[in-house]
Amino acid sequence: MSEAWVVNASPLILFSRIARLDLIERLAPAILIPNAVIEEVRAGQQKDPTATAALAWAAKYHVADVAVITSIEHWDLGSGESQVIAHCIGGSRWAVLDDRAARRCAAAHNVPVIGTLGIVLRSKQKRLIESARRAL
Numbered sequence: 001m002s003e004a005w006v007v008n009a010s011p012l013i014l015f016s017r018i019a020r021l022d023l024i025e026r027l028a029p030a031i032l033i034p035n036a037v038i039e040e041v042r043a044g045q046q047k048d049p050t051a052t053a054a055l056a057w058a059a060k061y062h063v064a065d066v067a068v069i070t071s072i073e074h075w076d077l078g079s080g081e082s083q084v085i086a087h088c089i090g091g092s093r094w095a096v097l098d099d100r101a102a103r104r105c106a107a108a109h110n111v112p113v114i115g116t117l118g119i120v121l122r123s124k125q126k127r128l129i130e131s132a133r134r135a136l
Contacts, residue, residue, distance in 0.1 A: 004030035006087040007061070007096040009040040009080045011116045014098075016054035018135060023123045024096070031061040032093070034083035038062060063087070075105040085111055 005028035012033065015021045024031060038058055045051040068086045077085075081102035088095045088111040095106045098115045106113045114122075124132040 003092040003094075004028065004032050005094045005096050005114070006032045006034065006084045007037065007058075008084045008098070008102070009037050010098045011096050011119065012037065012041060012054050012058060013044075013048065013051065014116050015119070016050045016057065017048075019053075020129075020135065021054070021057045023119055023128055026128055027119060027122055027126070028094075028096075032063045032087055033058045033061045034063055034080065034087055035065045036079040036083040040078065040080045071109065072105060075101060075108075077102050077105060081105070085109060088112075 005024065007024065015024060038055065041051050041054050041058065045055070065083050066086050068082045069089070072082050072085050081097060081099055084095050084097060085102065085106050087093060088106065089109055094112045094114055096115065097103050097106060097113055103113050103115070120132050120135045123129045123135070129135050
């Protein structure tokens, strides 16, 4: 398995809202977005007009869902978070998650995590953005 970032719905939506999905592309070695995440974003499409842009961008990184192991299921996370973590287990992949419980589950499974704030701070360090405060 190659190194990649597996992106959950909330970072996808948040970066879409500020029209900066390019930051994920510029920082991640590769990007994977499980089908369950895409379906979560699609479910909120009527309430959030930026979801359409997020879905269009995510389509090129779409991957099929995988089996979720019991130790992840016990955390009772959403299907998107569960899929993100499941895709990361056993590989050199990072989970892109903001949800606290999902981050704890990932840590329990030795999966490295980065969230929206981490992406913004890395973007600032690499001079991809002028101001972290403005992006947040």
